[in-house]
Amino acid sequence: MNPSIWIGALSLILAEALFAGVGAMVKHLSDSASQTQLVFFRNLFALIALLPVVGRLGLTGLKTQKPALHIIRATSGLIAMYCFFYVLSHIPLAQAMMALLIAPFVIPFIARFWLREIITTKTWVAMAIGFCGAGFVLQPNEGGISIYIALALLCACLVAFTKCAIRKMSDTEPSARTVFYFTGIATLVSLFPMLINWQPMSDEAWLWLIAMGIMAAAGQLLMTKSFQLASPARIGLLTYTNVLFAAGLGYWFWNETLSSGLFIGIGLIIWAGNITLRQRWLI
Template identity: 25%
Template sequence: MTRVPPISANPALAAVLTIAASAFAAGTTLLAKALGTGALGPELHPLQISHGRFLFAFLAISGVAAMMRPTISRPAWGLHVGRSTFGWGGVSLMFAAAAFIPLSDATAISFLNPVVGMLLAIPFLGERIGPWRWGSAAIAFCGALVLVRPGAGSLEFGALLALGAALSMGAEVIFIKLLAGRERPFQILLINNAIGLFISTCAALLVWRMPTAAQWAALAGIGVLMAMAQTCFINAMARADASFVSPFFYMTLAFAALYDALIFGVHPDRVSWIGAGLVLTAAAILVWREARPRMHQIP
């Protein structure tokens, strides 16, 4: 098997890239909610929304490929199919959940996926997770649970959809990490979106309805934002362990709250601030812990 030259480890850059990816991902969910709740015209089915995500992401990435003319070298098709299947499932479930429950709740529940990814990294990637990472993951998990507001009516059908999205996207993290050491990031993006487009097209044909002009624009926005999120996240995974990168994706919770406030006028309450504070504390612990060995190496 041919391996691409390794990319130098850079936990700080990986953290920045993951936070950027989370901002873009939260934007896709915001647009999906508008499409699924009739804010931009007749409601679109989540399967059609996820199809738009893959369609326009593929168009954006293939346009770049036409200019760059990258060489495609020995793709690991099994890993690509696995990654694309779990990715399509996670995106579709998340878009469906956003139409049933508040955006902040859907995001909070679905982004238990970093914990799933960290746990799966132990048997499938052979990563060793020390007490600091376990502790930070536990803090982040508690923050997510606070934001879910157990007992406040969140655990309904929409919440179950969001939980399914978390499990699916957590499994996708493992496939991304396995691919990151074998193939170049752009090749991974191109093949993933091609396979995802095929899967989502087959599913969308069952529920298709012609979108309005505003809906087409929103679908295009979802695709472009998701392509940007994928680019940032895959490059982050190539520069640090999955167990380090994954918890930073919890920042999507903060971006979702910000978008809620700016677009829908929904402001975080005390519970939201407590949950977000726990998540950010966990991320700060990870950054501090990863930076210590590098600081000690400086003359």
């Protein structure tokens, strides 16, 4: 198999681990900062963390041939971020992450009709297995949270669109440039809602926000690189690893129960990941 697919897959897995960590930090900070503050400072500190990379690119390296795609990608990503940060403050971490995992199921549809990529039968089957595996990990509780799950699913569709947009730009846009424009536009646009909803924060909260920004920047760079190296339809299913990391963080910090379904889900996700990467049926 092409080495770039393996590198893209490993980059995506690491990115999802970082995103699960960012989600945990957002949940932790939800009681001490407003959602608009969390979105703004997540992007601001990520932008600051990117400055050394941007410095190496220089002004010439920042020149883009696809400004419209950058704006579309930033808009969809920022809306998804607002939705998801709101959801994280109201439901368990792993549950929110699991709802977000509809994204790999949506990616091939978008990739097929927008990117004109061929989706194999085995990839369709792998998606179904992976989706069932995520369902086994932690099933949503019934009653009282349907609006939050609905918002998480909307976020998932926007995330799927965003990942395909990255692939669409990959022929001319390096990962650092793509992440810079997303983070820069998101920081600028989220500034005004943050100022309107400002509330004082503790010194500890500021430290968490800085750490969150650094992790988010690293995750964005890795995710962008992964979808430049390999098709979203081929490796997008590995986004399911996010729920495994989220389940572990939820258990460690909030004593969220690890059900037997978690272990069944892990097996199904590994199987599905093997199918989509190797295009083989067996592990």
